[in-house]
Amino acid sequence: MSERKKRKPGETREKLMSAALTLVGKGRHFASLGIREVTRQAGVVPTSFYRHFRNMDDLGLQLVDELGLVLRRMMREARANVLQADKLIEESVGIFISHAQANRSFFLFMAQGLAGESRAIQDGIRSEMRYFASELANDLQRLKLVDHLCDGDLEMTCDLVVRSVAFSLTDLMGVSAEDEYQVEQIRKRTCRFLQLIFVGAAHWDNKHL
Amino acid sequence: MSERKKRKPGETREKLMSAALTLVGKGRHFASLGIREVTRQAGVVPTSFYRHFRNMDDLGLQLVDELGLVLRRMMREARANVLQADKLIEESVGIFISHAQANRSFFLFMAQGLAGESRAIQDGIRSEMRYFASELANDLQRLKLVDHLCDGDLEMTCDLVVRSVAFSLTDLMGVSAEDEYQVEQIRKRTCRFLQLIFVGAAHWDNKHL
DNA sequence: ACAAGTTGTGTACGACTGTACACATAGCTG
DNA sequence: CAGCTATGTGTACAGTCGTACACAACTTGT
Known part of the structure; x- marks a missing residue:
């Protein structure tokens, strides 16, 4: 042999x-x-x-687990670097985008898995996103930036934030990583999305019914 | 033979x-x-x-064209049924969900294509979404609901709306069409997302810088 | 009615697929 | 050292894949 x-x-x-x-x-x-x-x-x-x-789905599931680690690393870095609240959005989006570029294949896999063919992988990724959103809610509560929102509304806001960022991920994966102009456009647009959402959150209570 | x-x-x-x-x-x-x-x-x-x-991608592209027709039909129905502005969001989301159920496979294909493997199909679907967003912007402008926004900001808002709805589509495709409770949850959550976005849009100008 | 073009069928073939099986090697435990 | 388990290799096979080709049947234009 x-x-x-x-x-x-x-x-x-x-x-x-x-x-x-x-x-x-x-x-x-x-x-x-x-x-x-x-x-x-x-x-x-x-x-x-x-x-x-056992099969390709099994490999996919284990990739989801590793993806979780990548996301947690990203969150840790974001928490360490975002010190003052005024540049919170810009900093966070910047860190997200740089991680997405550095682990392009991982995030590509994540974007694909959201509407993939294995239900288990879908659920895994969705669960990672939920965890991410709840951690974000924690952070925001700790920073007392949105303390007029009840828990449910805070959770909803964070959910929308995470979804918007995840959708921007699809944009980002569609352009070459070297096309700095396009990447910058996506970065700006994502920031504006988040700003719009947070303006909405800041004025939310009166509409709550 | x-x-x-x-x-x-x-x-x-x-x-x-x-x-x-x-x-x-x-x-x-x-x-x-x-x-x-x-x-x-x-x-x-x-x-x-x-x-x-010529190949499967070609078939996919032609499916995207048909998808365009489905979306336009949906838009027409929405415009016909949304008469008073107060229930605008609820009505629109309801129509969207019922169309998504009625053409489940089509919308599933759309959700898949956003992060699919054919660039051409991706671009096609993305272009459909852009068209959808610009039509939405037209309608909102016609209804004079957000006339304090400049064109760019209105477009951004509509883009975010369309993205949020598209993401809800992924949720919707994940549950059985008969699971009315889950569908109702998704419907409500999508409405709240859109309300949050529109609250943000209503208070946007002062943040515009 | 007849020629031309279009669309569906049947057959064929080489490349590729998932997976079963027997075997070889490495590392661990005694 | 012996033996066990985990891991990697090689061979094999039946099924599927994309696609080329020749042919049949229907449609259309004249």
């Missing part, structure tokens, strides 16, 4: 996951990826796949 | 398109559909496909 490469434990597993991400990054849709294709990209024999995943 | 069924002109073409939609409606992702699969669902021999489409 041909020689066996030395490997660290779990190396192939990672190679397979990042191979799938690479293919997604090249413009493929996750739902259209096949086992052989992924193993080929990973430089591994097809049957190795089954040592780590 | 076996007998040839009588057919109307363009019948197979329609059968192929609705076969693709049917498969999407069954939970498949458009990007993962194959020619053979679609022709099988349409009850047609594989090679017939090429009489009408």
Whole structure:
């Protein structure tokens, strides 16, 4: 038998996951990826796949878990860098966009998964977004910026914020990362969206009925 | 050779398109559909496909065109039914949801296409959304509801509205059409999103800088 | 009515797919 | 050291894929 490469434990597993991400990054849709294709990209024999995943959906689910880590890292950085409240939106959107560029394939995978073909992956991503929104609500409450809102309305506002940012993600994934002009347009537009939402939140109570 | 069924002109073409939609409606992702699969669902021999489409992307593009018609029909109905401005949001969201249920597969296809693997389809759907937003801006201007906004800000507001509704579409596609409780939740939540946005728009000018 | 064009059918083929199985190697535990 | 388990390899096979080609049947224009 041909020689066996030395490997660290779990190396192939990672190679397979990042191979799938690479293919997604090249413009493929996750739902259209096949086992052989992924193993080929990973430089591994097809049957190795089954040592780590039951099928492609399983791999997708584990990618969602890793996506959670990426998002948490991003949140941590945002919390550390957003000190004064006046530039809160600009800073946060900037950090979001730079993370989205740095982990382009991951965020591409996330954007795809929202309307993907595996219900489990959909739910996973949706759950990450819900967590994100609730953390955002926590932060806003801590900063006392919107303390006139009841819990439900604060949650709704954060939900809308997260959705708007997620939709901007789709825009961002549609342009080349080097096209700085387009990226800047998306950044500005996203900021304006969030400003509009927060203006709405600031004047919300009288409309609450 | 076996007998040839009588057919109307363009019948197979329609059968192929609705076969693709049917498969999407069954939970498949458009990007993962194959020619053979679609022709099988349409009850047609594989090679017939090429009489009408160059490849699956081509079929997708033609679906986007049909999607445009569906959206325009929806807009027309909304304009006809929304007479008094006070229930504008509730009426519009209601009409949107009932159309989304009635053409579930179409809207599923739309939600998928936003982050799909064909750039052309992405652009097509994005362009439909832009058209939708600009028509909405027209209507709002005609109703004189937001005449304190400059053109750019009105356009941005409408864009955000359309995006929020489109995102709600993803929610809606995630629940069974018969689950009336969930659908009602989505309806209410979407209305609140739009109310929040319009409250923001009503108080926007002072923040405009 | 006949020629031309259009649309659907049947057959064919090479490439690719998922996955089963037996086997080899590495690392861990005793 | 022996043996066990986890992990990677190679081979194999039946099913599916996209698509090329020749042919049939219907539609249309003249």
